[in-house]
Amino acid sequence: MNHIVLVHPAIPQNTGNIMRTCVATHTKLHLIKPLGFSLDDKHMKRAGLDYIKDLDMTIYENWEEFEAKNPGIYHFYTRYSNRTYTEEDYTMPGEHYLLFGHEHDGIPHDILRAHLNECVRIPMYADSRSLNLSNTVAIGIYECLRQQDFPDLVRHEVQKGEDFLVEESDTLRP
Template sequence: MNHIVLVHPAIPQNTGNIMRTCVATNTHLHLIKPLGFSLDDKHMKRAGLDYIKDLNLTVYENWEDFVSKNKGYYHFYTRYSNRTYTEEDYTQEGEHYLFFGHEHDGIPHDILRDHLDECVRIPMFASSRSLNLSNTVAIGIYECLRQQDFPQLVRHEVQKGEDFLLREAE
């Protein structure tokens, strides 16, 4: 199974968007406190829309609480890595945890220093500091799923039927 881990997220709209991505990709979402918002925040709920009821969510008091309960392959997304996210291998059998940090400061540096071999980055133009957190999560989880051949995800339209465009043209 795949997991998204947000370390100290601050912006409720980003977390709401990430919730939608997690539901769409059958990915467990983990939030590590402190959070910059309440889970009842109206902006977060609006961004998560009706997906929140289908979300697999766990909240932790701190980093130590998370680590004590979750073992597997850790992948830290940070601008400080020299390896790209596409160089990472997400195909090993087991739990894959993709970590993303606070929107302003990223993942705490003391955590990164303990996991330097597990850090990856998304390449971008040199003058760009970062991407939006929810976009970064989507890039990361879809690369992970691509390497795993999109397990349990449908490859055709299911809401309106896979031949919807053909039927609509008649």
């Protein structure tokens, strides 16, 4: 199973969007306090929409509690790595935890120092400060799932059917 871990998330809209991504990818979400918002925040609920009811989520008081309860393979997404996320192997058997930090400060440096060999980065233009957290999470989890051959994810349109666009174009002709 795959897991998304947010260490001290601050912006409710990002967390709401990440909740949607977790439900869509059948990925468990872990939140490590302190949180920069209340889980009842209207912006987070709006971003999470009706997906929250289907979300598998656990909240932890601190890093130590999370680490003690979740042995597995850790992948820390940070600017402080020379390895890209595509160089990482997400196919090893076991629980994969993709860790992302606070929107302004990232993952605390003491945590990163203890896990230097597990850090990866997403390449970007040198003058760019950072990517949006919810976009970074989506990039990371979909690379992980791609390497795992998209386990349990549907590869065809299920809501309207594969003929929807063909049928729709027939009705649009003069």
